[in-house]
Amino acid sequence: MSTPTGEPKARSPWGGLNRDRIIAVAQDIARREGLEALTIRRLATDLGVSRMALYRHVPDKEALVGLTLDAIARQDIVPPVPETGPWPQRLRALALGMHRELGAYPGTIDVLTAPHTHHGPGPLRLVETILTILTDAGLDERDTARYYLVFLDLVLGRLQREAHGDPIANHRQATIATEPDAPDQLRAIEPHLRNLTPEDIFHTELDMLIAAITTHAHH
Structure with missing residues (x-):
């Protein structure tokens, strides 16, 4: 035609x-x-x-899952203009976007953490975005490599814990504080432990990551 x-x-x-x-x-x-x-x-x-x-x-199904993951990364996670704004704001937005979107698809974390997972254009663009933000923060190559892995460990590790069980759930619920020999300091913070959510912990982990990157940045 x-x-x-x-x-x-x-x-x-x-x-x-x-x-x-x-x-x-x-x-x-x-x-x-x-x-x-x-x-x-x-x-x-x-x-x-x-x-x-x-x-x-x-x-096949593997290709189908790959297309789906590519679309999630390309459309829903990577910011349209990742080069703008202060790097801490961009890094936090990216982490929250990854957590929100990947967490919305049950089983995603198991595919992402499986050996020999194929990465299409979307996930590779996501990796490029992470590395660009870390470079813009002023990190050298060695620290960029370090904090790239820390970032992924923080975000993907959080998703994995949410999918397969939170190892600190008992501590957040302060069950150990009911032990007869529990430290007084633990009893004192028991109400605060019960009020903390996994989201609170995630945001605090991001605060710690950003603070550590700031310390190691070379400007």
Whole structure:
């Protein structure tokens, strides 16, 4: 088919299916039921197409999950203009965005932390954004490497704990304070422990990270 100007019309590699719609429906399934529920069969059903039609665009579940994770990183996490604003504000916004969006898709953290996970353009752009912010903070290469891993450990570790059990839950609930020999200092802070939420801890961890980066920045 030709355009009115006589030039051939570009043919979409996704054929009759719209790529954006495929990814949008896949994200919807993953958000509501988790990545485990995201299969070629289920996606084809929700799209109202045959599995064979979908296989022409997405070869298997691994590729489907990869497309979904790529879309999450590209559309929902990475700020549109990551180069603007003070670096602490940008780093905190990125951490909160990662926590919010990845946490909204059950099973995501298990895929991200699995060995040999393939990273598409979206996750790689996310990595680039983290490194850019750390470089803008004034870190040299050695400290950038260190705090890149600390940042990921903080955010992904928080998601993993939320998915598989918080190791400090008993401490936050102050159950140890009921022991007969509990220290007086612990009994004194018991009400405050009970009032602290995982979100409070996460924000405090981010405060500590930003303070540490500030200390090591070279300006």
